[in-house]
Amino acid sequence: MRDRTFAPSRILIYLIVSLIAAAWLAPLAVVVLNSLRSNEEIAQGSMIGWPQHLAWSNYAAAWSGFCVAETCAGIRPYMLNSALVTIPATIFSTLLGAVAGYAVSLWRFRGDSWIYGIVTLGIFLPQQMRLLPWTIVLRDTGLMNTLTGLVLIHTIQGLSFTTLFCRNYYVAIPQELIRAARIDGAGFFRIFWRIILPLSPPILVVTVIWQFTHIWNEFLYGVTFTTGQQQPVTAALIALSAAVADIPQHGVQSAAVMIAALPTLLIYLIGGKYFVRGLTAGAVK
Amino acid sequence: MTIAVSTGPGRPATSDRVRRLPEYLAIWVPLLLSAAHLIAFSLWTIWISFTPSTLIPVTGWVGLRNYSAVAASRNWQIALDNLLLFGSAFVLLSLATGLILAILLDQRIRGENVLRSIFLYPLAVSFVVTGTVWSWLLNPGLGIQKLVHDLGWTSFRFDWLIDRDMAIWTIVIAAIWQSSGFAMALFLAGLRSVDADLIKAAQIDGAGPVRMYRRVILPTLWPITITVIVIQLQFAISTFDLVRALTNGGPGIATQLPALVVYDLMFQRSLLGRGAAAAVLMLLLLLAVLLPYAAWRYVQRRRAIHA
Numbered sequence: 001m002r003d004r005t006f007a008p009s010r011i012l013i014y015l016i017v018s019l020i021a022a023a024w025l026a027p028l029a030v031v032v033l034n035s036l037r038s039n040e041e042i043a044q045g046s047m048i049g050w051p052q053h054l055a056w057s058n059y060a061a062a063w064s065g066f067c068v069a070e071t072c073a074g075i076r077p078y079m080l081n082s083a084l085v086t087i088p089a090t091i092f093s094t095l096l097g098a099v100a101g102y103a104v105s106l107w108r109f110r111g112d113s114w115i116y117g118i119v120t121l122g123i124f125l126p127q128q129m130r131l132l133p134w135t136i137v138l139r140d141t142g143l144m145n146t147l148t149g150l151v152l153i154h155t156i157q158g159l160s161f162t163t164l165f166c167r168n169y170y171v172a173i174p175q176e177l178i179r180a181a182r183i184d185g186a187g188f189f190r191i192f193w194r195i196i197l198p199l200s201p202p203i204l205v206v207t208v209i210w211q212f213t214h215i216w217n218e219f220l221y222g223v224t225f226t227t228g229q230q231q232p233v234t235a236a237l238i239a240l241s242a243a244v245a246d247i248p249q250h251g252v253q254s255a256a257v258m259i260a261a262l263p264t265l266l267i268y269l270i271g272g273k274y275f276v277r278g279l280t281a282g283a284v285k
Numbered sequence: 286m287t288i289a290v291s292t293g294p295g296r297p298a299t300s301d302r303v304r305r306l307p308e309y310l311a312i313w314v315p316l317l318l319s320a321a322h323l324i325a326f327s328l329w330t331i332w333i334s335f336t337p338s339t340l341i342p343v344t345g346w347v348g349l350r351n352y353s354a355v356a357a358s359r360n361w362q363i364a365l366d367n368l369l370l371f372g373s374a375f376v377l378l379s380l381a382t383g384l385i386l387a388i389l390l391d392q393r394i395r396g397e398n399v400l401r402s403i404f405l406y407p408l409a410v411s412f413v414v415t416g417t418v419w420s421w422l423l424n425p426g427l428g429i430q431k432l433v434h435d436l437g438w439t440s441f442r443f444d445w446l447i448d449r450d451m452a453i454w455t456i457v458i459a460a461i462w463q464s465s466g467f468a469m470a471l472f473l474a475g476l477r478s479v480d481a482d483l484i485k486a487a488q489i490d491g492a493g494p495v496r497m498y499r500r501v502i503l504p505t506l507w508p509i510t511i512t513v514i515v516i517q518l519q520f521a522i523s524t525f526d527l528v529r530a531l532t533n534g535g536p537g538i539a540t541q542l543p544a545l546v547v548y549d550l551m552f553q554r555s556l557l558g559r560g561a562a563a564a565v566l567m568l569l570l571l572l573a574v575l576l577p578y579a580a581w582r583y584v585q586r587r588r589a590i591h592a
Contacts, residue, residue: 010392017389020382021403024462027418028406034421046431047421096315103312118320124575125323126523128547128564132333132557133326136342159319188308217411219526224552234413238530241417250421261414268409272402275409276470 034254035059042250055251062255067243075256077229078236082216083263084147085232089154090211094204096155097162102196104163105170106178107188116167122160127220130157138225145230150222154215161214162207165281169203170196202274209271210278213264233260327568334561342557351562360549361563364541367453368570371542372521375460376514382461383468383513384506388498390469391476401473405466412463416530419459420446423531449539452532456524456540459531464520468513475509476502508585515578522570543567 034047038055064074071077103109104116134153135144143149173196181191222232231239237260240253268275334352337345355361386404390397407415422428425444433441445451479502487501525544532540547567551560 010394013389013392013394017386017394017400020386021400024403024407024466027415027422027462030422031418042427045435046429047424047427048429048432099311100315100319103316107312109312115316115320118323119316122319122323124519124571125327126544126564126567126571127525128523128544128567129330130322130326131547131551131564132342132561133322133329156318156322159315160323163316163319187305188311213409217413219411219413219529220548224548234411234526237413237417241420241530250427253417257414257417261410264409264411265406268406269402272405276405279405279408279467280470280474 031254031257034250035062035258037251037254039249039251043248047250058251058255059259061252062259066240066249066252066256071229075233075236075240075259078231078233079259081147081226081230082232082234085150085154085222086212086215089151089158089215090208092151092155093158093162093211094207097159097207098166098197098200098204099192100159100163101166101168101170102192103188105167106173106175106191106196116163119160120164122157123164131220131224134221134225145226147226147230149225150232153221153225154211154218158211158215161210165207165210165278166200166203168281169200173199205271205274206278206281209267209274212267213275216264236260330561331565333557334565336558338557338561340555340557347558351558352566355546355550355559355563355566358546360538360541360546361543361566363538364543364546367540367542368522371453371456371460371524372518374454374457375521376517378457379461379465379468379517380510380513382465384472386465386469387472387476390473401466401470404469407463408466410463412524412526413530415459415463416527419455419462420531423455423458446532447536449536452536452539456528456531456542459527460521460524463527464517468517471509471513472506475506479505511578511581515574518574519571522567522574543570 030048033049033051034042035058036051036054036056037049038053038058041052041055042049062075064076066072066074100119104112138144138149138153141149143152177195178191181195186194217234218232219234219238223235223238226232226235237256240256244253333342335346335348336343337347337350390400394400423443423446425431425442425447430441430443433443445455483501483505484497487497492500523544524542525548528534528540528542528545534541534545543563544567547560547563549560550556550563554560
C-alpha cells in the first residue's frame with residue numbers, strides 16, 4: 001500500500017525520526033561517556049564531551065571504592081541489597097499471582113470476582129496511602145530496616161499486578177479443559193501443575209520482567225523503611241549525590257548510575273518484547 | 286455427580302474439607318492478604334487523617350482540622366499549582382510526542398524495531414536514574430548551558446533548573462523523555478489495528494495521506510488516547526522519585542508536588558495526622574481521574590455487548 005521509494009517526504013520522515021532518536025539516546029550517551037572520563041576532566045569542561053583518555057578506574061571506584069555517608073564500600077553492598085530484595089520478591093509475587101490468577105479465572109469459587117476486584121484496586125491505590133500502615137507493620141514485626149521487610153512489602157503489593165496479568169492470560173484457556181481434568185479426578189494443584197503451568201511460560205516471563213523492573217527501580221519504600229547499609233541502590237544513589245555535593249565526582253557518579261541501571265537495561269535488551277507486552281497489558285486493565 | 290464418586294458414602298464431608306485444606310489455603314491466603322491489606326491500610330490511613338496524631342498514631346477526633354491545615358499550607362498550594370501545570374503540560378506533550386512517533390514509525394520505515402527500542406528504553410530505567418542524569422544535563426554549570434558556553438556562545442542561557450518560575454519544566458522534560466515511548470507503543474498498536482477495509486475505502490475515494498489520518502485513522506484512536514491520558518495523569522499525580530532526584534522540590538519549594546508534601550509531613554515533620562490527610566487528598570485527586578474513566582469504560586463495554 002505505502003511504497004518504499006525514497007521520495008523527499010520519506011527522507012524527511014527518516015530525518016525527523018533520527019533526530020528524535022538521537023535526542024532520546026543522548027542522556028544514555030552522556031552517562032556512558034562521563035563514566036569513562038576522569039573527575040578532573042569533567043570539572044574543566046562540561047558533562048557533555050568525549051573522553052580524552054578512558055578512565056576505566058571510575059567503574060572500580062564506583063563499584064567498591066567511594067564513600068556514601070561514612071561507609072566507603074562503593075555501590076556494591078547496595079546492589080547486593082537490591083538483588084536480595086528484588087529476586088525473592090519477584091519469585092514469590094509471580095508464583096502466588098499465578099496461583100491466584102488461576103484460582104479466580106478457572107477454578108471459580110464463591111466470591112471470586114469480588115476478591116479479584118479488590119485485589120486489582122491495588123494497582124491504583126497510591127503508595128502514600130500505605131506508608132504509615134507499613135511503618136506500623138514493620139515496626140511490630142521487627143522487620144523495620146531489613147531486606148526481609150522490603151521483600152514482604154513488594155510480594156504483597158506485587159500481587160495486584162501479578163494476579164491481574166495471570167488472570168487475564170488464563171481466562172483464554174477453555175473451561176472444558178479444567179472440567180474434563182476434574183472429572184478425571186485431578187485436583188486444584190494437579191491441574192495447576194500439569195495443565196496450567198505448561199501453558200504459562202509467556203505470561204510468566206512478562207510478569208517476572210515487570211516485577212523485577214518495578215521492584216529494582218522502586219525508591220519510596222526503600223528510602224522510607226531502610227537506612228544506611230540496608231538501603232537498595234536507588235536510595236543509595238540519592239544519598240551518594242547528596243554526599244558528594246561539595247566535592248563533585250561526576251565521573252565516578254556516572255559509573256555508579258550506569259551500574260545501578262544496568263540490570264533493568266539488560267533485561268529490557270534481552271526481553272524487550274515481553275517488557276512491552278507487560279506495559280500494554282497493564283494499560284488495558 | 287462426579288464429585289460424589291470420589292467422596293463416597295459414609296465418608297464425612299469434614300474429611301473432604303481437611304483433605305482440601307491446602308487448596309483452600311493456596312486460593313485464599315494470597316488473595317486475602319492482598320485484599321485485606323488494601324482495605325485495612327486505606328481505612329487506617331483515612332482514620333489517622335481525622336486524629337490529632339503527630340509523632341505516633343493516637344486516638345481522638347479532630348474532624349477536618351488536618352485537612353484544612355494541609356489545604357491552607359503554602360506547601361500544599363504550591364504543590365497543587367505545580368501538579369496542575371506539570372500534569373497538563375506533561376500529559377499533552379507526551380501524548381503529542383507519542384502520537385507523532387507512532388505515526389512516523391507506521392510509515393513502513395527501515396529499522397522500526399531499533400527505533401521503537403530507543404523510544405522505549407527509558408521506561409526500563411528508574412526515575413532516580415532519570416532524575417539524576419537530567420539534573421546533570423540541565424544544571425547550568427555542568428550540562429547543556431556549560432557546553433554551549435564552552436563552544437563560544439557565552440550569552441546562551443538555559444538555567445531552568447535554578448529558576449523558580451521555570452524549574453517545574455525540567456520535571457516536564459524528564460517525564461516526557463521517560464514516558465512518551467509508552468504512549469507511542471499504545472498508539473502504534475492502535476494504528477496497526479485500524480480496519481484495512483476502512484483504509485482501502487478511503488483510498489478509493491481518493492483521500493491523500495493527510496486526509497486519511499485526519500478523517501479516517503485518527504478518529505479510531507480516541508479510546509486509546511483516553512486510556513493514555515488517564516495512565517499518564519495517574520503517574521503525574523503520584524510523581525515522587527523523579528522530583529526527589531532532579532530538583533528535590535527546589536529551588537526552595539518551587540517544584541513541590543503532593544507526594545513530596547505527604548512524605549515531608551509524615552517523615553520529616555512527624556505530623557502523621559496531616560500527612561495522612563494529604564495522602565487521602567492525593568487519593569481523592571486520583572479518584573477524580575479514575576472514577577469517570579471507570580464509568581466511561583463501563584458504558585463502552587455495555588455498548589460493545591449490545592452492538
